[in-house]
Amino acid sequence: MTSRLLFILITALCCARMSTGQDPLAPSITKPAEDLDGTVTFEAMLSRGYAPLFNGKDLSGWRNPYPHGEAKVVDGEIHLLGDDKFFLVTKQKYSDFRVSVEIHLPAGPANSGLMFRCHVDDEAEKKVFGYQAECDGSDRRWSGGLFDESRRRWIWPSTKGRSTDQFLEHEAESKAAFASPMIANALHRNGWNQFVITCIEDRITIELNGVPTVAFRDTTDASGYIGIQHHGEDGQVYRFRNLFIKELPVIPAEESVTLTEQAPVTVKKINDNTTLVDFGKVAFGNITMRVPQGRGGNGRVHFGEKLKDGRVDRNPPGTVRYGASDFRTGSGEIGTWIVPAPVDVRNTEQAGATRAHPPAVLTPKSWLPVMPFRWVEIEGWPGEFKPEYIVRRAAFASDWNxxxxxxxxxxxxxxxxxxxxxxxxxxxxxxxxxxxxxxxxxxxxxxxxxxxxxxxxxxxxxxxxxxxxxxxxxxxxxxxxxxxxxxxxxxxxxxxxxxxxxxxxxxxxxxxxxxxxxxxxxxxxxxxxxxxxxxxxxxxxxxxxxxxxxxxxxxxxxxxxxxxxxxxxxxxxxxxxxxxxxxxxxxxxxxxxxxxxxxxxxxxxxxxxxxxxxxxxxxxxxxxxxxxxxxxxxxxxxxxxxxxxxxxxxxxxxxxxxxxxxxxxxxxxxxxxxxxxxxxxxxxxxxxxxxxxxxxxxxxxxxxxxxxxxxxxxxxxxxxxxxxGAQPSSPGWATATIRPCPGGLKHANGKVPTPRGPIHIDWKQDATFKISLDLPHDMAASLDLPGTDATSGVYADGKKLAATYQNGRWIVRDNITGSVQLEVK
CATH class of the missing domain: 1.50.10.10 (Glycosyltransferase)
Structure with a gap:
């Protein structure tokens, strides 16, 4: 069992222990409320970068591989009807992804599920098989469980007679997890239920209405279709809405980060074979370098965050970074090339082989690998190495100002x-x-x-x-x-x-x-x-x-x-x-x-x-x-x-x-x-x-x-x-609080950015406390200024403002706007 799964189980058991005697108001604020019409969830999924699997109008992109069963669109939902079990499946296969689907079970005996990485054999009797996130309407309450449809059956929880031997070793702990109130009560039996399944390499996680229910590793399937199920009860309608997918990995830097070219600050020859290049500060990136000419030979670029005895430290302490990349002279190429930083597997793995953890955030492949470094040693360069031969490509937010x-x-x-x-x-x-x-x-x-x-x-x-x-x-x-x-x-x-x-x-x-x-x-x-x-x-x-x-x-x-x-x-x-x-x-x-x-x-x-x-x-x-x-x-x-x-x-x-x-x-x-x-x-x-x-x-x-x-x-x-002393006092900085804390300083000034524009503040503390403020035109600010028992109040252009003195500070009664100069004296 993975460490995360153990944590889920322990948390669930703890919930069971603590559930008695709670404040009667607590249940309404312990888990997500049902989104009755689904519109908030729909807009939220779009805003979080998900792509719809269902357009709300027709069944484009879906098919029913069975000769029986009916699927139709009703008021932006998919409705499944039939008198025998069947699955509606996507026409497209998916590998690594996070898929979210809402399911509404019919009244009475009902069972459904969300198939993922599943397979279709149009010639077989049981045409759809593979992984399924269970939606269990029975008193057993195994919703959110991992089932292997038409194959190995129950994986988590596992049970004798319904699971293969390899999964029975988890029987006691998996049943205990699903008996805990947090998981057992996660399903809205007569309402909408959001299932979220994440597949990254061999790692599978399932959440039901925000409750983690499964974290498991299995290597059987790496890709397949998405499917939704009708269990076969005659006359029953199974409803599905808000079907979304986000294919993984997502690489945020592709949309929001720019590579900035930076010239070196200094280039220093260490010896006949080595040149040290200093870019002044550490940044995440790599370098472009002139293609070295001359007869065939090998060279090496050493990247480092730390110096030791005037050289890049090649054995730095802790996780202080060092790495090296090779290059070859006399390649016959001309111009410049990108010298990638060495790759650290921890910075790229999506599902750790030895422990469960979230995926590393990847950088764009087009960049080639990057790492944090300030210094570069060029070793084995033929002849003189000039500053114009090298540029660092440093990665910063595109909109950084x-x-x-x-x-x-x-x-x-x-x-x-x-x-x-x-x-x-x-x-x-x-x-x-x-x-x-x-x-x-x-x-x-x-x-x-x-x-x-x-x-x-x-x-x-x-x-x-x-x-x-x-x-x-x-x-x-x-x-x-x-x-x-x-x-x-x-x-x-x-x-x-x-x-x-x-x-x-x-x-x-x-x-x-x-x-x-x-x-x-x-x-x-x-x-x-x-x-x-x-x-x-x-x-x-x-x-x-x-x-x-x-x-x-x-x-x-x-x-x-x-x-x-x-x-x-x-x-x-x-x-x-x-x-x-x-x-x-x-x-x-x-x-x-x-x-x-x-x-x-x-x-x-x-x-x-x-x-x-x-x-x-x-x-x-x-x-x-x-x-x-x-x-x-x-x-x-x-x-x-x-x-x-x-x-x-x-x-x-x-x-x-x-x-x-x-x-x-x-x-x-x-x-x-x-x-x-x-x-x-x-x-x-x-x-x-x-x-x-x-x-x-x-x-x-x-x-x-x-x-x-x-x-x-x-x-x-x-x-x-x-x-x-600038902080928002209402959402969106509609109003602010200006409360300088001098702490013994004689003066301070600066510019504080807000969505409405910058706040300029300049204060001086000597015999009196003076402050100059310039606020954005659509912002008002309350003032809380330092004072002493010897001061009599706050003045603007010689006029005393209405203010209250308490705990060594003057609280001005009315908000101010625009540009003002104030004095506490």
């Missing part, structure tokens, strides 16, 4: 950090979706969310975030807290774009990402032994957890859960699902009360790591603070405790640590941590000479870390959002 954003302040180290982090976001757009650097080239939810936040604040036409969201909804990963990050991604995209239709099309699928299926009657999420040992992350790598103690009720996991529920409530209201919003809000209230009662240590004034331990990590405190879960009368205590702590977390968790500090008035501490001496800060990164942010603070904290990891670029969003 270098002038979209800017940041500068009185601290030169912060300026260098901004430059590093902004370029890190640009350089990691090479794949067309947000990937985890160059280790696997796989999107992960938390990585993508941090990347998304920083992309919004550095570029001005960001489409990659929504594209990455859709990719991850189809290719999710395993950590517990990574699922709620999908809610965060959707909420951030809605606040950025204001696209209500986009949100409406994806809202229902987000219900599976809130961790509601693991919550109990008190509203808190439980963690099984496997969750505690593997899937609950808290931070990554493991040694960055500040000695966090894992228990069955985990403070960090529950903080993510509650924040996701809050955002789901807001999104539900935005699209008119008020009953859902009220159910989410009720659950939030219940969970918050339980969270505070169960996890807060009143004697210490801080949060414990979980129920059953007295240990308190910084993670158990800054995550609740960042998510607004700490009651007002407890905030100072938590802040004071955190004020004595250093950066005992990874660059990933530091995003939230810094957010908590900036938001609650500890901006000076945040800046001090960002620029701290030692090896646990962004100052250390920039002083190391790297040109793309790292996955960890240093190799000693994660020996296999990437040197091209965008989640290490958090200051790219922290500086505009907090030091400059």
């Amino acid at each position: 270098e002038d979209a954003s800017s940041f500068a302040c009185s601290d030169e180290t912060l300026n260098r950090i901004w430059d590093l982090c902004k370029y890190s976001i640009q350089a990691t757009t090479f794949a067309g979706v947000y990937v985890d650097g160059d280790r696997e080239r796989i999107p992960y939810e938390a990585d993508a969310y941090l990347n998304q936040l920083s992309h919004y604040t550095t570029d001005d036409d960001v489409k990659m975030a929504a594209r990455s969201f859709d990719w991850l909804m189809e290719n999710g990963t395993w950590p517990t807290e990574w699922a709620p990050h999908m809610v965060f991604m959707a909420y951030a995209e809605w606040m950025y774009s204001g696209d209500r239709q986009w949100l409406e099309q994806r809202y229902e699928s987000l219900k599976a990402k809130t961790l509601m299926h693991r919550s109990g009657e008190d509203g808190l999420v439980r963690s099984s032994d496997t969750d505690q040992q593997r899937t609950d992350i808290v931070d990554w790598p493991q040694k960055e957890r500040d000695q966090f103690v894992f228990t069955d009720i985990n403070t960090v996991v529950n903080a993510f859960h509650i924040k996701a529920l809050e955002q789901m409530a807001a999104m539900a209201r935005a699209i008119g699902k008020n009953a859902d919003a009220e159910a989410f809000e009720s659950r939030v209230q219940l969970a918050k009360e339980s969270f505070q009662a169960s996890l807060f240590d009143e004697s210490a004034g801080i949060y414990r790591d979980g129920v059953g331990t007295d240990h308190s990590s910084i993670h158990a405190n800054f995550f609740p603070l960042a998510f607004g879960l700490v009651p007002d009368n407890k905030i100072d205590g938590v802040l004071n405790w955190l004020g004595k702590k250093d950066m005992a977390c990874s660059p990933y968790a530091a995003q939230y640590f810094m957010e908590a500090l900036f938001h609650y008035g500890s901006d000076k501490q945040a800046i001090e941590l960002i620029t701290a001496d030692g090896d646990r800060s962004w100052k250390h990164m920039v002083n190391s000479g790297t040109s793309i942010s790292w996955e960890a603070w240093d190799l000693k904290y994660k020996p296999n870390q990437d040197w091209n990891h965008a989640w290490g670029a958090a200051p790219a969003n922290l500086f505009p959002r907090f030091i400059l």
